[in-house]
Amino acid sequence: MGFLSPSAVSFVLFVVVPTVGVLVLSLFQWNLLSAGRFVGLDNFERLLTDQRLRNVYGSTTYMALAILAINVGVGLLLAVLLETRMPRWLRGVFRLSYLFPFVVSASAVALIWRFLLNKDFGVVNFWISQLGLDRTDWLGSSAWTPISIIIVASWKTMGFSILVYIAGLRAIPNEYREAAVVDGAGAWARFRHVTLPLLSPTVLFLVVINTISAFQLFAEPRVLTQGGPGDASRSIVEYVYDTAFQSFDLGYASAVALTLMVLLIGLTTLQFVVSRRWMHYT
């Protein structure tokens, strides 16, 4: 118990208390400066009629699912490729390249991408123009801004997924693959029937972690597009932040934050339940 107390104290202080605080705040109308007014469930009623909230959840879900799919799918592909035969130094270069964006500040990364993706002055459109194609409005059109966010956020976070996948791949005993080879299994069959099932706990871990982090997207849309145009690339966390610290509506912001918490708990639970059907342990 003594060993647990430091983490228990920090858990209570920084998780339990803020959660309770948000729960309490959601029942109040409070602008930080005046005395709060108890409004019961009014803030939750407002959730049902907030059209912007629906739009923002729509854009967040679109971006989050795409980022999740890329991180889990493309991340796996790249991790497997990195584990194929190649000079050690080259493998180091690739690993460093993929991991580097993950350790850099999200805001700094987004600022650089903002310059790269600028419609009229950006490097990306310069090269697109060299191919004879029209400039793409990466950061200005409702169709392209979510895609830009997906590209940047995936590029930023995929290194973590690759790292975890590599650890998972290395934990699979070679004997299984060798046995499959003896049985005449080809590369795809070995991957499909040996590697992937044994990697399933890693996949579940990454699905859960990436789902949570993708729904908490903030810095990339904030810096790249300010959530726009309109709400086309606005994330739900941005909406919570703006409601709390732009509109000074702490009560409603707390209610919105709780919807995200409930959504993520629900999704995580669902993922664990569904995973029983495809999860394999060695």
Add this chain to the structure above:
Amino acid sequence: MKRAIAVLVRYAAIVSLTVMSAACGTAASPAPSSAGQPSTPPASAASQAPAASASSAPLAGSLNIAYWDYGPAAETGNKAIADGFMAKNPGVTVTVTPVAGENWGGYYANLATLIASGKKPDMAFTASEGIKFLAQNGLVVPVNKFLDSDPSAVAMKDDIAPALLQSFAYAGDITAIPNGWNDMVVYYNKKLFADAGLPEPTADWTWDKFRTTAKALTKDTNGDGKTDQYGFTWTSNEIFPGILPWVANADGNLVNDDVSAATADSPAVVEAVTFLKGLIDDGIAPAPNPMGDIFTAFQTGKVAMFGGGRWPSATFLANGFADWDIQLYPTGKTYKTVAGAAGYAILTSAADQNLAWALQRYTVSPEIQDAQIGTATAPRDSIPTLRSTADKTVAAGIPPAHGDLFYGSVDDHPALTPFPAPAKYSEYEATVLRHLQLIFAGETPVDQGLAALQQELTTIIGK
């Protein structure tokens, strides 16, 4: 028990706010504003400065000042003011509290969080945009009584353009004496004008003339069929250097006379936004970008003109780029200066309001104001409030050559009134920008977009 629960709930609220704020508060580039930013007196200024207070009695006590920590210069400037004041008044201790924020709105939010957490500074650096927010929440002490009892205040007020004090007025009171300010002017690249064979613009240019000029400056320099050099652009992340000068010169405003209602769908606003949208549609202007990106585009010759206050000067000159000048915005139906100020407001939590007033007065003293001019290679990012000081700027060899237009604009022309900043300024500005994004991206027609904006602003301003 009830008290214990209340304390617990309050603690929970503060911790959750802090966690929320910390989680969300990324380091976006600070957005400049209509207002000024604190001046940094030279190291020797403090020892040379005369007594700050009108009273001959030595001052004593302590002051804590909250300021917007927009970058390293903010800390330097505010500490210098604190040090200067303490050097003049050895019995006084001044501490400064940095408050983060991605823009003025973020700063006010964090300032409110600071106050809600129980830390109550005596003074807070503030801009015209935040005056109603502070006043309506009962946070700011009007300075009328101090001005009335200060014999030197009359001369000081005469040396300040009325519009600057007006931008700090609330319900007939003056909430603070600003110590710096900015008005919106057009920056132009002199080389690009010369290359195009165009004369440099004059103050009497009109919207039509402006448009013709901007079109002539728009070029495909490498012959690939795509524009590489645009005539004009404006920022996507602020309304003061964005649409407001155009709205003002169309003889409109975004709010009504007592800032109690929005007027975003008025004919003047429609006219201004339609004009700007036309520049994009005709390829004369790119889609609006954040101000930081515009600085880069202007310095590299990709944009010939843009709008801003004095603050871009420091960036350009620090980078060795001096081939530019300024001109007033072109005249539409009328000409109105769009100006905003900044200064050190006395908060109602101040333990010694007289001491706080002495410090506020010190920030408008000639030595601090003189320091605000800066140097030819490092001009300050706002204009001195005192006219007598600002008038020395061009004579001191500090670019731009047309620098007299900064103060001349607010002295010689009517200012946009009322100052279009409702109490919920941050939400209001974000809402305007959100709708303009859709309009300028061509995804919503101007009239429909402004009608939707009007509807939303009505809710925000009416709250």
